[in-house]
Amino acid sequence: MIYEELQRQIEQLRALSRNGVDLSEEIARLEAKLAALKRQTATPAPSPAPSPELDDWERVKLARHPKRPYALDYIQALTEDFYELHGDRLYGDDAAVVAGIARFDGQTVVIVGTQKGRDATENVRRNFGMPHPEGYRKALRVMKLGERFGFPILTLIDTPGAYPGVGAEERNIGGALAQNIYELFNLKVPIIATIIGEGGSGGAIALAIGDRVLMLENAIYSVITPEGCAAILFRDASKAPEAARALKLTAPHLLRLGVIDEIVPEPPGGAHLDPEMALCALKSAWQRHLREVLALPVDVLQKQRREKFHKMGLYEEITESSFS
Amino acid sequence: MAIFGKKYFKVELERLERKDDETLWMKCKACGELVFKKRVRENNNICPKCGEYFFLTAPERIELLVDPGSFEDISRPIVAADPLQFIDEDGKPYSEKVKKAQEETGLANEIIIGRARIGGYPVILAVMDFRFIGGSMGSVMGEQICQAIQYAVQERAALVLISATGGARMQEGILSLMQMAKTSAARKRLEDAKLPFISIMTYPTTAGVEASIASLGDITLAEKGALIGFTGRRVIKQTIRQELPEDFQTDRFAFEHGIVDNVVKREQLRDELIKILRLFAPLLAHSSAVAGEAHQREAIV
Structure with a gap:
């Protein structure tokens, strides 16, 4: 069973390689895994062979895969009557953030996401999914609109991070992120945040405060990119794969650390290989969680939202007597 | 120490x-x-x-600001754990890095929480020490800031946060990122209690801390010579491949772009704080009469 699945993944990757995407590394890795698995089961194992878990770096590559479904793909497939809103009313409109009102599962919702481009032209327009302050301010404006009318909020996160540029700093990107984080805690409507691809640091968390934080199986969420971490801590950006493993940035790790609430399954080999399945999985997760959070009174919801994040972190207690 | x-x-x-x-x-x-x-x-x-x-250490900074004899360290007795079992490239585990920082600074953590008076007014101080792993924010700092907020609310004191930090602590991975959320959520309690939060940004106040609690002050001051920004200069330069303006992310830059209320010289910070606290005095515990008088005396002298 596991063999067949691995075999299928390898074939799918090969098919994709023929379209000009270099996946030789992934293929080699999967083949090695398959061979290892065959060896393992050739001699009768005392316990069942573990299901093949993707390596963290492979997941980073899947999370960034150019064929992966992006925010608008989910919005278009899962919602009806999406009406996009533009501009932050202060400075401009940032195409790296899409925001609007739509209907999901018979309910009017506000939907906000970071959006990457499919090709070079669109990527220039969308700034590779790296928002400026006006993007975050637009997001907050539209989410507050949702609050006014009692519409629940769905966010889709897929960004390498907030844009590192002069204009962003001039317009106080740090302040914009801080304001979003702060205000999201205070919104009087349910929020479901989903990391669908890259969850890049401050630029991601500024849209990822929610009553539920979901994460796609091959998405990543990290305080810093593996490349950035490698450059700073290891003084060598090419050590990104090691950094990726050290940072524990994949969904299974984050679930264990209590940072996310649920992993949304992807088809074998990644969401891009069977987008239909990925869309379906997110749809049912949203339906289920939305039902749960809509059943709770707002004050309870807000209290739980705060408490959930308040619990995050790990430190060691020392005795008062050793601290004097 | x-x-x-x-x-x-x-x-x-x-x-x-x-x-x-x-x-x-x-x-x-x-x-x-x-x-x-x-x-x-x-x-x-x-x-x-x-x-x-x-450069000022956290204890030196506190000494510079508080009324003599009024300071009490009320930090929670916690120290950094190593949630990711993080190992640097030089093979050193994060836990060792923490231990080394403790030995070098004589501090348990990168932030000190204290109760003090400034010009007679009650304040809770949260002061970062850049020597301690770049004053970076991990789970300990997040928790200590939340504690400081709680003390401020309980005692009806103003919260004064003094940042000297490179941002989130990478070695604690996602949990350090979550401290941005944890601290920002807690900040609401000050607002609900109608207590002032004064955020002082020094050299440097960047990244994860700048993009959360440090930017949420009711009043935000930059110490003269501060460095304030989200993304570091080097990273921006690499991304845009252009020379950056000379004054980029300086105190003046922050002021000119409306990011801080005022830029204050180090030697004037204490007086500036007293000036501000006086305006909030009716909201603070036992500050009105005694503190007001004390300050008036000071002013006359």
């Missing part, structure tokens, strides 16, 4: 020792002049020859 074994010391200003006190003279890195160390200390760690600001 060094830490031996498992003994952690609370900060007592009266016992403040200075590691480098063996030498009497130091060379100013800005003007190159040899200056008498004691003179530098008395001058708030500012070069008496050229006015260059030298």
Whole structure:
């Protein structure tokens, strides 16, 4: 069973390689895994062979895969009557953030996401999914609109991070992120945040405060990119794969650390290989969680939202007597 | 104040020792002049020859701001854990890095929480120490800031946060990112209690801390010479491949772009705080009469 699945993944990757995407590394890795698995089961194992878990770096590559479904793909497939809103009313409109009102599962919702481009032209327009302050301010404006009318909020996160540029700093990107984080805690409507691809640091968390934080199986969420971490801590950006493993940035790790609430399954080999399945999985997760959070009174919801994040972190207690 | 074994010391200003006190003279890195160390200390760690600001440790900063004898370290007795079992490229585990920082600074953590009076007004201080792993925010700092907020609410004191930080602590991975959320969520309690939150940004206040709690002050001050920004200069330069303006992310840049309310010289920070606190006095515990009078006396003298 596991063999067949691995075999299928390898074939799918090969098919994709023929379209000009270099996946030789992934293929080699999967083949090695398959061979290892065959060896393992050739001699009768005392316990069942573990299901093949993707390596963290492979997941980073899947999370960034150019064929992966992006925010608008989910919005278009899962919602009806999406009406996009533009501009932050202060400075401009940032195409790296899409925001609007739509209907999901018979309910009017506000939907906000970071959006990457499919090709070079669109990527220039969308700034590779790296928002400026006006993007975050637009997001907050539209989410507050949702609050006014009692519409629940769905966010889709897929960004390498907030844009590192002069204009962003001039317009106080740090302040914009801080304001979003702060205000999201205070919104009087349910929020479901989903990391669908890259969850890049401050630029991601500024849209990822929610009553539920979901994460796609091959998405990543990290305080810093593996490349950035490698450059700073290891003084060598090419050590990104090691950094990726050290940072524990994949969904299974984050679930264990209590940072996310649920992993949304992807088809074998990644969401891009069977987008239909990925869309379906997110749809049912949203339906289920939305039902749960809509059943709770707002004050309870807000209290739980705060408490959930308040619990995050790990430190060691020392005795008062050793601290004097 | 060094830490031996498992003994952690609370900060007592009266016992403040200075590691480098063996030498009497130091060379100013800005003007190159040899200056008498004691003179530098008395001058708030500012070069008496050229006015260059030298680095201040957290205890030194506290000493500079509070009413003499009023400070009490109320930090929670916690220290960093190693949730990711993080190992640097040089093979050193994060836990060792923490231990080394504790030994070098004599502090248990990168932030000190204290109760004090400034011009007679009750404040809760949260002061970062850049020497301690770049003053970076991990789970400990997040928790300590939340504690500080709780104390401020319980005691009806103003919260004064002094940042000196490179941002989130990478070695704690996603949990350090989550401290941005944790601290920002807690900040609401000050708002609900109608208590002022004064955020002071120093050199440097960047990344994860700048993009959360430090930017959520009711009043935001930059110390003269501060560095304020989200993304570091080097990273931006690599991304845009252009020269950056000379004053990029400086105190003046922050002021001109509306990011801070005022830029304040180090030697004037205490007076500036007293000026601000006086305006909030009716909201603070036992501050009105005594503190007001004390300050008036000061002003007359």
